[in-house]
Amino acid sequence: MAQYIELSNLEESDSKFNDDQIRLVLLRLGQISDEEYNLRHENFITPNSQFIISKIEVTTVDEALGILRNTLAEHNGDVNYPLEDYYFIERLIQSQTRQDSLERDEDEPHEEAEKELFIKPYLNIIDWSLQVRLEACMVAYHSPYPEIRALTDPFDDTSMPVDTLRVYIIGLFWTFVGSIINNFFIHRMPSINLGSHTIQLLLLPSGKLWERLVPMNYNIRILGRDYDLNPGPWNYKEMMLSSIIYGCSAGTPYAIYNIMVMKLDKFYGLKWVTLTYQIILTLSTQFLGFGFAGVMRKVCIYPVKSLWPTILPTIALNRALTQKDSKQSDLNGWKISQYSFFFVVFSASFLYNWLPSFFFKTLSTFNWITWFAPDSLLLANITGSNIGLGFNPLPSFDWNVLNAGACLTIPFYTYLNQYFGSLVAFFTILILYYTNNRWTGYLPINTNELFNNRGEIYKVHSILNDKNQFDKGKYQEIGPPYFSAANLVVYGAYFALYPFAILYQFLSEWSSVKSSFKNVGETLFDSFRFKSSNVYGKFINDPHCRMMSKYEEVPDWWFTAILVISTFLGILGVWLYPVETPIWGIFFTVAINFIFLIPLTAITSVTGFSFGLNVLVELIVGYAIPNSGLALITLKSYGTNIDHQAANYITDQKLAHYAKIPPRAIFKGQILSTLLSVVISLIIVNWQINNVEDLCEHHQKDKLSCPGANTYFYSSVQYGVIGPYKVFNGVYPILKYCFLIGVLLVPICLLFKQYGPKKITRIFNPTVIIGGFLFYAPYNLSYYTGGLYLSYYFMYHLKTNYTAWWEKYNYVLTSALSAGVAFSALVIFMVKNEGIKLDWWGNSLSNMGIEGDNGGLNWLQPTNAPEGYFGLRKDQYP
DSSP states (O other), X not given: OOOOOOGXXXXXXXXXXXXXXXXXXXXXXXXXXXXXXXXXXXXXXXXXXXXXXXXXXXXXXXXXXXXXXXXXXXXXXXXXXXXXXXXXXXHHHHTTTOOOTTSOOTTSOHHHHHHHTTTOGGGSOSSHHHHHHHHHHHHHHTOSSHHHHHHSOSSOOTTSOOSOHHHHHHHHHHHHHHHHHHHHHTTSSSOOOOOHHHHHHHHHHHHHHHHHHSOSSOEEEETTEEEESOOSSOOHHHHHHHHHHHHHHSSOOTHHHHHHHHHSTTTTOOSOOOHHHHHHHHHHHHHHHHHHHHHTHHHHTSSTTOOOGGGHHHHHHHHHHHOOOSSOOOBTTBOOOHHHHHHHHHHHHHHHTHIIIIIOGGGTSOOGGGGGSTTOHHHHHHHOSSSSOOOOSSOOOOHHHHTTTOTTTSOHHHHHHHHHHHHHHHHHHHHHHHTTGGGGGGSOSSOOOOBOTTSSBOOGGGGBOTTSOBOHHHHHHHOOOBOOHHHHHHHHHHHHHHHHHHHHHHHHTHHHHHHHHHHHHHHHHHHHTTOOOOSSGGGGGSHHHHHHTTSOOOOHHHHHHHHHHHHHHHHHHHHHSOOOOOHHHHHHHHHHXXXXXXXXXXXXXXXXXXXXXXXXXXXXXHHHSTTOHHHHHHHHHHHHHHHHHHHHHHHHHHHHHHHTOOHHHHHHHHHHHHHHHHHHHHHHHHHHHHHOTTTTOTTOTTOOOOHHHXXXXXXXXXXXXXXXXXXXXXXXXXXXXXXXXXXXXXXHHHHHHHHSOHHHHTTOOHHHHHHGGGGOSSOOGGGTHHHHHHIIIIIIIIHHHSHHHHHHHHHHHHHHXXXXXXXXXXHHHHHHHTTOOOXXXXXXXXXXXXXXXXXXXXXXXXXXXXXGOOSSOGXXXX
């Protein structure tokens, strides 16, 4: 096969193809539309298309057929690989005996081929030799996936400046600003967040301003290395690296919830929680995930199937802002550049969001079905958006609601599987509720709050003594907490999902899972010997890995060293401080994350669906270390955050992989960003604890009511102080059998996947279906139904029938819509803080009757239960 060539080697040359053949290539690559098929092709040849044409010219038919056979084997059953492309490659291989490359496929009617010529001629065998080589070169030199081809280049300009001083200064400056905003407002309800889409709009003018104001050809020396203060125009690689530096750590470290719950008097009020302990805990939990991400590169970064669809809008936004279209092709009547398209949609989204967020809030929660009978509990339970299950065919006109499930990001079939699971959960919840199973009829149907046996919010302090420790006597008076029907289903789904996900992934993808563990084992073994393993190894045939191999990789032992040091800090924290946590607990959380990380990241990287280990860790720790809330939140911070941070760092590395950013630049940026965010988060949380009046109270004047910290504390009491044994053995014994249900579902789903109808089994993903059960308590179907329509239209219909348009505009569209909402939300927040309000029926219509919490939310009244309370009798409390 011909060797990969540098961008600098791309030169104009006499093509071996005639005009019709070049037009066919350009149409297949999405460079021209059907309407432009007969125009002069010279107007539409881009560096990307010229590169592919040059590779077709030097690729033989035999080489191409070998590539296509491997493609069919590798992507058999791959739901992300376009089915029409797969079938077309099959037909190309079946027709390999033809001799005349321009002869039509005799198996196809000539009229049919003529009919589809200007629709999708590349799905008809028009020029066999050319099309065989074209399909092979797209796979071998770019990507088998249209979404990746749309957002990346098949070549890399290695001379482009990227690891520059201004990248770190600009990236860390906005990390500093973003960390302050995000950490301060994380405890607000609702929170205010400076997200990655928003920050890219700030990074662009920052880079351009630096480019214009800082003198060129001026170097400074730092730590023995010369840095050019202004290496030229602010480019897309610098923009992406600074975005990654920000996105890596601008959020709030998970351990901040530990500090808030441990120090604040409203919660545990512990005085020994020193700054030293906080630093140890936060650094350990943040960097353990970083160490895991490094050793997972061969599992979920290098493989071509690891798309990570959730990161694609970030790449699209980056390209739209930094790479203006040089030639405007007419795509189904659209000639607007991505750059202009972004700002048009962004402006429209910014202005429109004032309607559902300020002027006409009913458009956001459009629970129109409940308006027919506002006081009907049955109607509200089934169709309500605020307190019900949200069964509403037209639930919202608010992008923030419509995009709750990332409808223009994750693949359509992932969204469809999730939604199917949520429908099954919908009927399951209704059956539980209206049969009053485990007393759910006495409670609101869809909430994540806990209740006592009189239907009141469970006050956890009522079962604690003065030292915030479990008081058995008080507990015998109050009794255990009770779940709503939706919350009960969510917990059951979690318990079934954990064993199902890992077993199903192991059995259905055993070869890849075995290879993944082997790769991780080799990486760890080589790193402990301070030996650099073959970084890309078998992945070197992937064009993106081939391009990245030109850059110096980060040695495996660097990541392993971080993993060891972080583990040591965790051991130090539980050894030196009274957190009631044994040292083995640290090794346990590290081990359970290691076991689950491979299947979880494999699932997320392909489908975009993810879930955490928080419930599983809470359950296990609650059984292993009973009656200890401190032990539970300590190990929960490790058990939850390791995988979360690992996924965060992995997605950053995949972004760098697609953008061709040197791995060592990413490593430095992530390290510096994480350290900076830890420092800022600790300063802010301690300042808030010491200075903010009524912090974490419902009536706090700045709305700093701490919904996350309150949930964190309540779960520590429920699973730690009371313990899961009392909750699940005595109150909800069915929950422990959900683990068994998850195991038993595995062979059933495997058999269906193997022998069921191919059209269904190809898109069937039972792990994601079970994940759809998690949509509830407090969310509901109204947050996902509208997204289903958009997902079908954009991620299936347009992607299939208008591929070129979809490749150019889809991810720019979702980025622009989200960025417009983010900016307008910040402005609206400031307006509301000035006391400006709009009180009219358009802002109150969705809160009529029961949906506005006006009236009884319970189907059965607790006062009518035997002896005036429901649930277990007092002599039955576990």
